[in-house]
Amino acid sequence: MDPLDQILQLRKLLDRANYAYYVDAEPLMSDSEYDKLLRELIELEHLHPEHYDSTSPALRIGGEPLSGFESVVHRVPMQSIDNTYTLSDLQSWYERMGEFLGAPPVCTCDPKIDGVAISLRYVEGILVQAVTRGDGERGDDVTPQARCIRSVPLRLRGEKLPKVLEVRGEIFMPNVSFNKINKEREAQGIQLFANARNATAGTLKSLDPKTVSERNLAFLCHGRGEVVWNGEPSRWHEFVGAVRKLGIPVSDQLVVCNTAQQIIEAVDSFEEQKNNLGFGIDGMVIRVDLFDSQVELGSTAKSPRWCIAFKYPAEQGKTLLSKVEWQVGKNGTLTPRATMEPIFIAGTTVQHATLHNIDEIHRKDIRVGDLVVVEKAGEIIPQVVSSIPSFRDGTQEEISPPxxxxxCDGPVEKEGPKLYCVSPECPAQFREKVKWFAGRDQMDIDGLGDKVVDQLIDAGLVHHFADLYTLTSDDLLPLEGFAEKSAMALVDSIEESKTRGFTRVLSAVGIRLVGKATARTIVKIYPTLQLLQVATIEDFVALHDFGEITAETLHKAIHSKQGEELFNKLASVGVVLSQDQNANLDPVFANKTMVITGTLERWERSALTEELEQRGAKITGSVSKNTDVVIAGEKAGSKLKKAQDLGIEIWNEEQLAASLSM
Ligand SMILES: [Zn+2]
Incomplete structure (x- = not known):
């Protein structure tokens, strides 16, 4: 098939898959299938840069990092919405609307998502600009970032497209992604995001669009800016239906109401559902449905009059703080955890909450025995928000850092607001490390949950990761809850985990700052332990997204006595410390015949050959018309000349590095 046809077909298929997923909520294909097709498309576009298209799904993986943001004036200001907190205020608002318009208006209610507002501009159906709200008059151009959000359509669907369509909406992070990212950050020892909104804002303002592509943000439309559209609907709820047909994700919770009573019922009944949506909601937006009435009502300097947000009361409660314990994480972090009198908040009983760190405890002046305010939002860990000092009776005790x-009674060190147990022998750290090691995203050992890890360590069976691999069913049988069959099943699944590959091992062993994504980056360039061991700190600094601290930490972890012992022991029990790239051949290299010539700065020739072969390339010694790519370093001679004569694709080191990290 002609490459252009193939490219067009893949783009269409991927667009359809996105629409099915985000608008119809009926996935066409699995995530891995989507990724596979996307990689195919990326490869094809890489080979045929002449078929570039600003609406291609290939752009969703993000391009080059940006140097800054450009400020853009909104053609129609992005005003903020007035809030109300009581149903009686909401009722008065509705009555005011009715008085002004001469009759009670039809209104709509839809959920107010807790995210970051954005304006997407489509001209002739093509996404041309994405701008943050900013101060309402002007915001930052985040088009490359927005392109990396899969639910933002790059091209609208259908025949009669609006000439200009600006939709406003919310970029947000689903709870699942938020929890996952915080878990990864915790594993890497970097500060957690306080809530999904902060995480979204931080991600969207990242100058490297790749970050956006990895964070799984989502978009829902909730408003309109400049619109030039022949046959534009005249009511909001019709507008929502019409843009949905164009492929723009909208809320499926929209309710049309004809009376104040119906509005209040909608707001009430939604309060129960709002914790089950999978993303954060902080209220309901009520607006006059008819656009003409909206124009008639106009706006104040700050907000439109035809629209109001009802904010649900924060999910908070007051209870007694009875105890503070310091929990030891796998990197030795000591985290304060509050135990409280049980209290019912947002659908569940809460008894424990995080206090973040000692600086936060002092800033909020929280003491043991205090009456405290506890807050819970969605799936986020409950937290102690504040203390109520007026309640104190003199028995409260200040909290001092351990x-x-x-x-383990080991020494504690403070690093910024964080406290660490720095004893390398700390059993608590080890316990947490084994739990992490066995986790689904790491070695994925079925049947080795937190409870079993505790049992194994308490029974003195595991002192080192490698000990897991010598366990027998006879070792397990005496433990509570184990029978012949379950013991054998666990031994089998531990055995099976030996071949998960080097990427998973590297993120499983709990090197500080090295999470899954970092491990992937490392293994792409250093697919075996041997290769990793000869790399220098400077080599690591050159890796994508690596700073000096990460590079040094990694280097130290590999070359320390414990590090060497760790990998030796794992190797001795048969854990595979290389990545079988066959399992996921790199489409950029698969089945390509390549020739390496000249002197390379960044790679050792034999290591590079091995790397490329693992990705599926065939490396040959001489250039012929069957050669697909020639990699040319410094002082490349006759082979380069021959490749030029034959018109064969030639990569320099930069291009090779870019392809390797794609
Ligand atoms: Zn310790």
Missing amino acids: TKCPV
């Missing part, structure tokens, strides 16, 4: 590790 001077010794509560588990």
